[in-house]
Amino acid sequence: MNIVIFGPPGAGKGTQSNLLVNKYKLHQLSTGALLRKEIKNKTELGIEISSIINSGNLVSDKIVGDLIQKYVSNEIFKNRLIFDGYPRNIAQAKNLDNLLSENNQKIDIVLKLSVKLETIKKRILERKTLEKRADDSEIIAVKRYENYEKNILPVINFYKQSNLLKVIDGENPISEISDEISGFIDSIKGWLWIIRQYNYAGKTKNSLIYGSYCRDKYSTK
Numbered sequence: 001m002n003i004v005i006f007g008p009p010g011a012g013k014g015t016q017s018n019l020l021v022n023k024y025k026l027h028q029l030s031t032g033a034l035l036r037k038e039i040k041n042k043t044e045l046g047i048e049i050s051s052i053i054n055s056g057n058l059v060s061d062k063i064v065g066d067l068i069q070k071y072v073s074n075e076i077f078k079n080r081l082i083f084d085g086y087p088r089n090i091a092q093a094k095n096l097d098n099l100l101s102e103n104n105q106k107i108d109i110v111l112k113l114s115v116k117l118e119t120i121k122k123r124i125l126e127r128k129t130l131e132k133r134a135d136d137s138e139i140i141a142v143k144r145y146e147n148y149e150k151n152i153l154p155v156i157n158f159y160k161q162s163n164l165l166k167v168i169d170g171e172n173p174i175s176e177i178s179d180e181i182s183g184f185i186d187s188i189k190g191w192l193w194i195i196r197q198y199n200y201a202g203k204t205k206n207s208l209i210y211g212s213y214c215r216d217k218y219s220t221k
Contacts, residue, residue, distance in 0.1 A: 001079060001109075001188070002083070002100065002107050003020065003110075004082075004083045004086070004087070004109075004110040005017055005082060005083070005084055005112075005113070006083075006084075006085060006086075006087070006110070006112055006152075007113030007148075008115060008117075008120055008148040008149070009145065010119075011114075011115040011170045012113055012115070012123075013085055014028075014084060015174060016178060016181060017030065017082045017084040019174075019178050020082055020181070023182065025080070027071075027080050027082065029068065029077075029083050029086070030085055031064050031068070031083075031084070031085040032085050035049050035053065035059060035064075035067075038067075039053075048063075056139070056147075057143075057147070058088065058144075061089070061091050061092050064092065065092070065099070068083075068099065072099045072100060072105070087155055088148065088151055088152070088155070089152075089154065089155060090158055092155075093159070107159075107162075108164070109164055109166060109185065110165045110166065111181055111184070112156065112168065113170035113177070114170050114171075115171060116171065119171060120145055121138055121141055124137070124141040125141075168180055
């Protein structure tokens, strides 16, 4: 299962991704972590990324896409990825679909954590105190939130068209958010199990329709 989880910086994507990793044995692919790794290693790319992030802007789609591609093409992570913080715009969403398709994969569910700006400000300042991240400040938080809101609508519509999007109230306690997400995933895992078992038996024709029928009629999980 491949999952996309997104929301504005500070929405709690990392926290929920970690919980999913432990529960479902998945691999979290955080674009923020990948970028910070480059910065920490002081690579040429890392120096460029640091300058961009510290100014409150987002790195280019090409930089992020190249980092993502390394994992999508690795058999170790096939159908076991949580995309945390990616995609952030329609170009990235289409790029991710293409990368997955080239490697015989797809997105199974998209989770959007909806959080207000005032909550984001509070969380960012708390995180700065605990983690001492240079990219955490109220000014930068507001700018990143505004960039997120500006670019996210086309992404929402993109995934709505594929019936993959689930919107979750990110203001709720961590445990409640986790339970809601698990409910969505467990439901989908039931569908996927039926479909894959049906395909394994060699009955590939209309397998998706058959899987949907069994899910509705027998409530198989």
